[in-house]
Amino acid sequence: MTESVKIGDVPVEIYDDTAPTTTAVVDGVSGENHYSQKDVNLSFQATDNPFGVGVDRTEYRINNGEWTVASGDVVLSEDGKNMVEFRSIDKHGNEEAPQSLQVWIDQTAPVIQVSGSTDFYQTDENVTFTATGTDTLSGVQSISFKLDNQELASIESINPLALTTGNHTLMVKAVDYAGNQETKTVTLTCKIDLDHLSDLISIGETKDWFANHGIAQSLQSKVENALKAKSKDQKQKLEKIIQEINKQKGKQIDGDFAELLLDDLEYIQLN
Structure with missing residues (x-):
């Protein structure tokens, strides 16, 4: 496409059939399988070719939604996997092929589920109590235990015979791949009669x-x-x-x- 402009008093025809180029600037974590633990800010920088007519607008859409003109930073805050597409259009209507990036967000801590009896006899071979962690977004990276403030390899490693009778404090901590963590405290009771x-x-x-x-x-x-x-x-x-x-x-x-x-x-x- 061409556009007539004047350089001094001389009319000049500018021919421009090249689309602008857009760069996305991410303030936070992006990319597949990389979860952000906080809101992610996006900004777009668009440039036209040196002899082009100039950028008219930059547009973006999220998860195949409607194209929206970017008028400032775009803030992504909802948990989940977000595909962000973006493009720029110059004043001649030359449209850039959409680019895309992945922004995955997980600001929700794992959930710790406990089941079984928290009471047991000192003569029992093991405890029947269990604790597990689930996370529907980034997934559980680790689950750890402390019994009476001492590191514990697993609940299965609790030896009732090694415990005094009475109450004992079990702390369960689950951490997901985004870094969110949840803790739950459970009272275990070792008994004897x-x-x-x-x-x-x-x-x-x-x-x-x-x-x-x-x-x-x-x-x-x-x-x-x-x-x-x-x-x-x-x-x-x-x-x-x-x-x-x-x-x-x-x-x-x-x-x-x-x-x-x-x-x-x-x-x-x-x-």
Whole structure:
């Protein structure tokens, strides 16, 4: 196409059939499989060829929507995958072939789901409680655990026998690929009662925490008597167990295991 202009007093015909060129400037993260954790600002810089008639307008559209004239920065803020197309048109109507870029946004933290029982006995082999993370946008990059503020490889690695009776704080943290994170705090309760104290003594014997079978059997008999005793007499029976453990602690009973038994008996008395 041509346009007549004057250079001084001389009319000159300008021929221009070349479309402008547009550059998109991204303030934030762009590109496939790259999620932004915040709003993304786009601006467009259009230039016509040196002998062209000049840029008339720049247009853009998002996800095959309507073409819109860009009058300033374009702000993308909605979560999801956005394909942005843009083009410029000069004053002769020469239209640039659309260019495109991907802007993926994820400003939403993962969701942590918990299920199963948060209560378990100290003699259980493992806990049945589970915690998982889901993220419908960038996906879960990692999920981590802390038990009583100590790093934990997984919930499956919790060993009830290694825990004291009572409440324990489990912190679950999920992080997605955009960097969003969510934390959830769960109270786990490790329990013991006289029935399970008998099981604990049996476990202790299999682990050689008693010097001989007779010591373990003596404690089992006292636990059995306490189970059969009425509420009033049970307190005295428990005291006899405590006395026996204190007497044999570090001698006929492993010191750490004896402390565990004493802590458990205190828990039983209080509950």
